[in-house]
Amino acid sequence: MPNFDIFTDGSVDIPLKTAAEKSINIIPFYISFDYKNYYKELFEISRDDFFDKLINKELFPKTSLPSIQDYIDAFTPSLEKQKDIICFTITDTLSGSYQSALSAKDILSEKYKNNIYVLNTWLATGAMQLMVLEACKMRDNGLSAKKVYDICAKMKTDSRIMFMVGALTHLEKGGRIGKLAAISGGILKIKPLIELKNGEIDVAGIVRSRKNGLKKLIEITEEYFTKNKENPQNYVFTIGTTNTPNEVLPFFEGLKEKLKCNNFISPFYIGATIASHTGPDTVGVCFLKKYENYI
Numbered sequence: 001m002p003n004f005d006i007f008t009d010g011s012v013d014i015p016l017k018t019a020a021e022k023s024i025n026i027i028p029f030y031i032s033f034d035y036k037n038y039y040k041e042l043f044e045i046s047r048d049d050f051f052d053k054l055i056n057k058e059l060f061p062k063t064s065l066p067s068i069q070d071y072i073d074a075f076t077p078s079l080e081k082q083k084d085i086i087c088f089t090i091t092d093t094l095s096g097s098y099q100s101a102l103s104a105k106d107i108l109s110e111k112y113k114n115n116i117y118v119l120n121t122w123l124a125t126g127a128m129q130l131m132v133l134e135a136c137k138m139r140d141n142g143l144s145a146k147k148v149y150d151i152c153a154k155m156k157t158d159s160r161i162m163f164m165v166g167a168l169t170h171l172e173k174g175g176r177i178g179k180l181a182a183i184s185g186g187i188l189k190i191k192p193l194i195e196l197k198n199g200e201i202d203v204a205g206i207v208r209s210r211k212n213g214l215k216k217l218i219e220i221t222e223e224y225f226t227k228n229k230e231n232p233q234n235y236v237f238t239i240g241t242t243n244t245p246n247e248v249l250p251f252f253e254g255l256k257e258k259l260k261c262n263n264f265i266s267p268f269y270i271g272a273t274i275a276s277h278t279g280p281d282t283v284g285v286c287f288l289k290k291y292e293n294y295i
Contacts, residue, residue: 004084004115004145007074008132009066009097010041011090013125013240013271022136027074027087029097029273030064038064041272050272051243054280061276065097071104079112084145086117088132088152090124091199094277117149122156122199125274126240126286131155133265134236134291151294158230161196162204162221163240163284164213193217194284214247214283218254221285225259232261234293239267241283242275248283255285263290 008014010028019026030038031045033053039045053059071087078085087105089098098120105116121128131152138148191213193205204220207213225232237255239248248267256262270282 002139002142002144002148003082004086004139004148005078006132006135006139007085007087008128009087009089009095009101010271011095011097011124011273012088012128012132013268013274014129014132015268016042022133024132024136025074025078027066027070029066029095031272031276032062032064033059035062045272047269047271050275051280054275055243061272063095063273063276065095066100068100068103068107071101072108075104075108075116079108079114079116082114084115084117086119086135086145086149086152088119088121088128088135090128090273091122091196092120093199093201094124115145117145119149119152119156120199121152123159123161124196125161125270126238126268126284127159127161127196127288129268130236130238130265130286130288131159134288138291151291154294155289155291157198159286159288160221160224161284161286162193162217162224163196163278163282164191164193164207164210164217165278166191166281193220195220210247210281214251214254217251217283217285218258221255221287222258230289232259232287233263235261235263235287235289237261237264237285237287239264239283239285240270241267242270242278243280244283245269251283251285 007025010026028040028043031041032038075085087101089101092098101118105118135148191207195202195204205216207216239252
């Protein structure tokens with residue numbers, strides 16, 4: 001079996017049970033509601049507690065990235081066992097997690113000779129989750145750490161997140177609004193459709209109702225494959241939501257019908273790190289090309 005371990009920062013939104021089953025090491029982000037006390041997402045603050053404060057108490061959270069020391073502490077046991085490491089981080093346009101991991105790599109490389117591969121995925125949440133799970137498949141199928149890293153570096157250009165937020169309020173407050181600024185002023189009650197591609201957030205459309213928004217998300221997902229002459233059968237998909245699980249099944253059925261594809265893994269809940277910036281009522285589809293297409 002390949003002699004390497006897989007790490008990812010907490011923005012990946014992989015359930016802890018799944019991470020344990022697949023030997024994925026998660027380095028969590030920190031969440032604070034009072035800007036004084038910070039808690040490790042999932043490990044020290046539950047999802048239910050987070051959303052209770054976010055929605056019911058209408059508190060605005062702040063996130064803090066894993067520190068260099070967090071990465072050092074996480075990597076060291078694997079290096080002591082003479083294992084290589086592959087670490088996946090959220091796109092560097094949304095967080096400094098990638099830089100923290102790189103700094104930890106530089107420090108540890110002075111003592112350990114094992115390879116440490118750190119990948120800026122250009123992704124977040126479900127799309128990043130799909131990449132990490134593909135990396136697990138490659139590991140389990142005997143690919144080397146270098147080969148897995150090289151494939152994932154190509155894979156990130158063929159991955160997308162298409163999602164709808166309830167409002168632009170949290171993106172604006174969190175300073176993540178970027179290209180969305182042009183549509184924000186005075187019309188924060190619209191339902192923006194947003195695309196994360198090549199590490200950048202961009203506007204994919206604007207609607208005024210969630211029903212139309214879900215239909216439009218299906219349309220723009222289908223357009224991606226038509227425009228790029230890609231076959232959905234070569235991809236794997238997942239659907240994520242913050243707090244609207246009732247929307248998942250009809251959204252899934254609509255996507256499956258349009259794409260003529262059933263390559264979906266289980267839906268997931270968007271975690272506190274991402275939800276802190278998107279706000280509640282976020283739902284979307286994530287997709288990524290299967291690793292076999294790069295071999």
